[in-house]
Amino acid sequence: MxxxxxxxxxxxxxxxxxxxxxxxxxxxxxxxxxxxxxxxxxxxxxxxPQQVIDRLVRYQTTQHANIHRAVHYLSELATAEFEQARHKLQHFINAREDREVIFTSGTTESINLVMHGYGRKFIGPGDEIILTVLEHHSNIVPWQMLAEERGARIRVVPINDAGELLIDEYENLFNEHTKFVSVIHVSNALGSINPVKQMIEFAHAHGVPVLIDGAQAAPHMKIDVQDLGCDFYVFSGHKMCGPTGIGVLYGKADILERMQPFKGGGDMILSVTFEKTIYNIIPQKFEAGTPPIAAAIGFGAAVDYLSAIxxxxxxxxxxxxxxxxxxxxxxxxxxxxxxxxxxxxxxxxxxxxxxxxxxxxxxxxxxxxxxxxxxxxxxxxxxxxxxxxxxxxxxxxxxxxxxxxxxxxxxxxxxxxxx
Amino acid sequence: MHSKSLYQEVILDHNRKPRNYGTLEHSTHHAVGHNPLCGDRLVIALNLDGQNIEGIAFHGESCAICKASASMMTSVVKGKTRSDAEILIQEFRDMALGKLDPSDENHLGRLTVFAGVRNLPTRVKCAILPWHTLHAALNSINSTSTEAADDPMHAPVDRAS
Missing domain, CATH: 3.90.1150.10 (Aspartate Aminotransferase, domain 1)
Structure with missing residues (x-):
């Protein structure tokens, strides 16, 4: 031709x-x-796909019990399958360790977790958070709530007429007040793929941590969080052939350990008295209550399916x-x-x-x-x-x-x- | 009902050549209606002489269903009393929500061309927005919305006093 x-x-x-x-x-x-x-x-x-539907059915028909709780057969089986799903997700994004993979209800909750767990602890009056014009509301509103509460300020990276981020403008936004960067990897509205690796490198050169919203990227391209170098990477199961109600927060272990818990409850504690509670280690510190076990296992099956293709x-x-x-x-x-x-x-x-x-x-x-x-x-x-x-x-x-x-x-x- | 029947020639015609489109030089009442879910925004201006709607005009950005609904609404209520208009508002809303069958006794006349929206839940508010905004204007409420507390799907319509 x-x-x-x-x-x-x-x-x-x-x-x-x-x-x-x-x-x-x-x-x-x-x-x-x-x-x-x-x-x-x-x-x-x-x-x-039928493979994920079948996996959900198999779990509900033969494997379901609550996890991390009892010594009986089903609880041990369900716990092993749930942790196996975490392991699959760790490999899918090439995280260093599986404890760096936190199960959440989805991208929105992952971002809210970082806002509460990191933002409310480490971002204060006069600090600046860099976002971009391309952000989904879920990567705008939590940071606005934080900025209002803490007296911080949102700075926004503009785009050109093609829908591409203006990287010079991004770099010019950095100053001594910059404390956090949160950027969408692939724009859900326009499809633009942002140069996040370059943006992460620049932010790290200024000592600023970066969250990447990968909701639209993880279903469509190979994600390697170690290669990207991001501090946080967030995505949802239901945009990747998995169930709704499940998502991932990837975070570097040392940062996750320094963060405060997001939700309090069972599973996220080591011991509770009315005087003092000792929090569990990661990832359980951030997984209060009974998680969506079936959805997590289905998510694991979904990434197996995608990886096989x-x-x-x-x-x-x-x-x-x-x-x-x-x-x-x-x-x-x-x-x-x-x-x-x-x-x-x-x-x-x-x-x-x-x-x-x-x-x-x-x-x-x-x-x-x-x-x-x-x-x-x-x-x-x-x-x-x-x-x-x-x-x-x-x-x-x-x-x-x-x-x-x-x-x-x-x-x-x-x-x-x-x- | 098939959605195709919603885009009937009369609706397409009113979308292409909306009647009473623009502003009124002297208005006694006006209201802005928003549908935040789709960004539609409609301004309705009225000139009330006592209980009579002497003049009415609308303008704004909206989809074809909303614009045609506004165009036909303004044509129908012009010259009517405000209580007649409120009856039409109630009936139109009930029809769009599927609570009123167009074959039942009503005052809607050719406005029944919009009956098809009841099978398209996401488009019901497009058709209702002009009526909802007219109701606000008649009651001296300057701004309304299809969402939250103003949502016409849930909020009761109070008859103008």
């Missing part, structure tokens, strides 16, 4: 057998209003989908892609001239195409582009080039309704 036209018109070859992958996901066989479901909302929550193959496939969708949507007159960063992952946000995103969402749904419409919990991003909302198609490794074609045709037919 030599001409650009023939490249644009043809679908690229995929790195794995997509039909056998799709066969693992029973929900993808659904029909919506008589149309095959085209699920392009995995950035909000991904679908679950390989994150490299997943990234390559999703990159091909994104490139093809970008090329095809750019051919539609009156449709504008919001967010054109040089490095993007799996997310395509767009607006259609003269048609509100909510109408696009409803009309696409008529064709069986599920996209997200709205501000994507990233209102500062919308304000930056002076738009109230976008429509967002997000891709997973179980999506196909034919589904991209269906999306493009559905956008085109929605435009005709409003012509």
């Amino acid at each position: 030599t001409s650009l036209d023939s490249i644009v018109a043809s679908q690229p070859i995929l790195p794995f057998d997509i039909e056998s992958i799709r066969a693992d996901f029973p929900i993808l066989k659904l029909k919506v209003d008589g149309h095959p479901l085209v699920f392009l909302d995995s950035a909000a929550s991904s679908q679950m 390989s994150l490299e193959a997943i990234a390559a496939h999703e990159h091909a989908l994104l490139n093809y969708a970008t090329e095809q949507i750019r051919l539609l007159p009156g449709v504008h892609i919001v967010g054109n960063a040089a490095l993007k992952a799996a997310v395509l946000s767009f607006v259609v001239e003269g048609v509100h995103p909510h109408d696009i969402g409803t009309l696409l749904n008529q064709q069986g195409v599920a996209v997200r419409t709205g501000h994507h919990c990233a209102q500062p991003v919308m304000q930056r582009f002076r738009i109230p909302a976008t429509s967002r198609a997000s891709f997973a490794f179980y999506n196909t080039m034919d589904e991209v074609d269906t999306l493009v045709e559905a956008i085109s037919s929605a435009q005709k309704v409003f012509a």
Whole structure:
């Protein structure tokens, strides 16, 4: 193929057998209003393969009891399976030790844990916290609550028109008051992949710890927390083919040990008297109460599933989908892609001239195409582009080039309704 | 009902050429309605002469369902009394929430074209926002929202006194 036209018109070859992958996901066989479901909302929550569903069923049918408590067979079995899941997650992100993996209810709780456990202990009046315009509300609001309580200040890294962070501006924000940096790895609203390794190195040169919000990155690319060097890395199970209600806070052991507990309760203590409580060691210090045991084990099965396909193959496939969708949507007159960063992952946000995103969402749904419409919990991003909302198609490794074609045709037919 | 039937020609027409779109030179009442979930924002201005709605206009940023609903609403209530308007507000809201069947006796007339939203829970508020904002304006409330304490899905609509 030599001409650009023939490249644009043809679908690229995929790195794995997509039909056998799709066969693992029973929900993808659904029909919506008589149309095959085209699920392009995995950035909000991904679908679950039969392997993970089966693992949840096996746990509930043959392995369930409370963990870390009793000496009986089931409790020991459930504890071993739960800790095995932690071990799988440790390997998945290449953490040094499994005690650096804290199970939480998800990315939001992970960030709140760091805000309470680290922020309330180490950030005080006049201190500054650096965030970026691209942050999800879950990486803005906890820090605002902290800033208000402690008299600290939020500084915000701006972006350019393509949706890329202005790294010079980031570096200029540092001063003697800078005490924390919290940055989204992949923008959920625009798909921009941020140069977090470079940002972490710069922050560390100033002695400032860094949290990376990996909710949109961990499902789509190989994460190596030791290579990144971040102090905290947070992500959710349900965006990675796992269950809802489970997520991870990775933290360097020495920092986790210096932090104060987030929630008080059972399991997070060594001894309790009314005079004094001795807290447990990490990770239990941060896992008060009975955790979502089944969800954690399901999360372990989900990362096994992703690793078996390989994150490299997943990234390559999703990159091909994104490139093809970008090329095809750019051919539609009156449709504008919001967010054109040089490095993007799996997310395509767009607006259609003269048609509100909510109408696009409803009309696409008529064709069986599920996209997200709205501000994507990233209102500062919308304000930056002076738009109230976008429509967002997000891709997973179980999506196909034919589904991209269906999306493009559905956008085109929605435009005709409003012509 | 299939969502396709929501985008009927009459709704598309009112979206394309909204009636009473703009501002009033002399308004006695006005209100701003927000739907924070989708960023929709609608301003409604009224000119009340005693109990009569002499003039009405709207403007703002919204989806087609909301804009068409506002356009048809302003056309229908113009020249009516405020108590007639409040009856329509109540009936429209009940229809959108599925509490009133469009085939039951009502005063909605061609506004029943919006009956399809009851099957699209995420779009009900789009259709209701103009009516909710009109109700606020009639009751001299200058700002309202489709969320929290002002949520029309839960908050009772008090008849204007």
